[in-house]
Amino acid sequence: MGAVKAGLVDPKQDRAPKQDRSRATRKRLLEAAVACLAEHGWAGSTVSAVAERAGVSRGAAQHHFPTREDLFTAAVEYVAEQRSTALRALFPDGPTDRRAVVRALVDLYTGPLFRAALHLWVAASNEDQLRPRVTELEARVGRETHHIAVDLLGADESRPGVRETVQGFxxxxxxxxxxxxxxxxxxxxxxxxxxxxxxxxxxxx
Amino acid sequence: MGAVKAGLVDPKQDRAPKQDRSRATRKRLLEAAVACLAEHGWAGSTVSAVAERAGVSRGAAQHHFPTREDLFTAAVEYVAEQRSTALRALFPDGPTDRRAVVRALVDLYTGPLFRAALHLWVAASNEDQLRPRVTELEARVGRETHHIAVDLLGADESRPGVRETVQGFxxxxxxxxxxxxxxxxxxxxxxxxxxxxxxxxxxxx
Structure with missing residues (x-):
């Protein structure tokens, strides 16, 4: 800031790296939050614990995520989006090897993301503050996963029973x-x- | 006891009602434990909370179940057995209406028992004291449910793929x-x- 004030650095040029740093901090917090939730469950997952894990001050964590609910719902959403993108990238040519697609879809539910989401889900069933946010989040993530599954499995949902088959799967x-x-x-x-x-x-x- | 000591009551005759009372208390505790777990989750489920809910003194509860883990794993097992028995009783003639059987099997997972078991399951993933007991319990309950499903669906597991079909279902x-x-x-x-x-x-x- 001293350099900006002294007119040595163009403020516009200075903004980009700052935004980059802020984005990197946010990303570190989100990834630490999912890992924390997967390992320690909701009871063991606080903003402080995540800040420490991410190597970020508690104040900085709270600047990005004012509440515990903000941090953990954002974290599960962020990692779910990462996984969706990675899953689509695995099959750039669409539905070719169905068994590989089936396995990749099932793999969505066996890693740390699912564990984290499960902890959040179960906690939300008893916590009024968390419940509406997780309900909305799960619906959104569920719809996106369904879209991906339909695309990668090459499922024609206009045919009777196909939609329910994919849902059940x-x-x-x-x-x-x-x-x-x-x-x-x-x-x-x-x-x-x-x-x-x-x-x-x-x-x- | 005074009457027994005075020789007015045959001790053998007195034992049966006492055992009945003890069994009824145990049953009340087990049912209260499942309801408590389903409603409040593991964090909100203590021996004291269950004793209060069941209208039993904390001492009596601890006489039946020395630890929190004893009480809640016994409770999930007890209610699971009740549900298995009830499920078999629903279809005394075995596999007749498969859609009804499919619906009844799916219903196993939508009531308070599943919610309670889910809370216990998720808590066990982070708690070393609970983990081995719940792992063993889930394996036992899972095997029993599989047997029932095979019987009621009329599935011939000697045919390739049938076992995995039932498991996946x-x-x-x-x-x-x-x-x-x-x-x-x-x-x-x-x-x-x-x-x-x-x-x-x-x-x-």
Whole structure:
């Protein structure tokens, strides 16, 4: 700021790096928030704990996210968007290998993002402050995941039953995520994925 | 006891009503524990809260269940057994109306028992004391539900893919339970159940 005041730096040129730093801090906070939620659950996830994890002052964290609810709902949304983008990028040519698509969709529910979202979801069922925000967030993320699934599976939703088949399949993905919470359910899951990829083939083609 | 000491009551005759009372107290505690967990989550579920809800002294509650983990894992197991028995009783003639069976199986995951189990499950992922017990409990309840599903759906698991189809279907039930946690998802669920009952018909027959 001293340099700006002294007229040595053009204020417009100075703004861009500042915005970059602010964006980088925000990103660090969001990623730390998801990791914290996945590891320690809602009870163990405070703005202070996330700020410390991200190496950011508590004041700076609160400047970006005034409340705990702001921080954690923004975090789950941010990481969900990252995952959606990454998932689309995995299949740039659209529906080719359906079993690979089925596996990638199920994988959405077995990582830290799902664990974090699950903690938020379950906490929201008992906390009035959190409930409307998480309800709205889950609806938005759910719609986006459904769109991606329809595209990548090459599902024609104008045909009867196709929409419900895709919905049920994504619900199965969430259930498989739950089954993976306490133990590594990978071997069982892989057999189920193989079978359901075949069943989806029968319905969708 | 005075009457027993005085030889007025046969001790053997006195024992039965006492055991009945003890059993009734235990049952009240278990049912109150599931209701408490479903409504208030793990953080809001203590032995004292459950004792109060059940109208039992804290000492009596601790006589039956020395620790919080004892009480809540026993409660989820007890109610799960009740639900299994009730489910089998719904279809005394075995697999007749498959859509009704599919709906009844999915219903396992939309009531207070699933909410309670979900809270316990998610809490166990962050609490070392709870984790092994809930892991073991979920495996046991999951196996029992699988057996019931196989019987009621009339599924022949010796045929390739049938076991995985039933497993995936039950995971879908858990996912549908999750989707019902914050909002009433009944209308969407009914459409999915109708479609998946058809898919199961194709695979199982």
């Amino acid at each position: 994504l619900d199965m993905g969430r259930g498989l995520g739950l089954a993976n919470l306490l133990t590594d359910d990978g071997a069982r899951r892989e057999r189920i994925v193989a079978q359901w990829a075949k069943l989806l083939d029968d319905v969708l083609d | 039950l995971d879908m039930g858990r996912g549908l339970g999750l989707a019902n946690l914050l909002t009433d998802d009944g209308a969407r669920r009914e459409r999915i159940v109708a479609q998946w009952a058809k898919l199961l018909d194709d695979v199982l027959d």
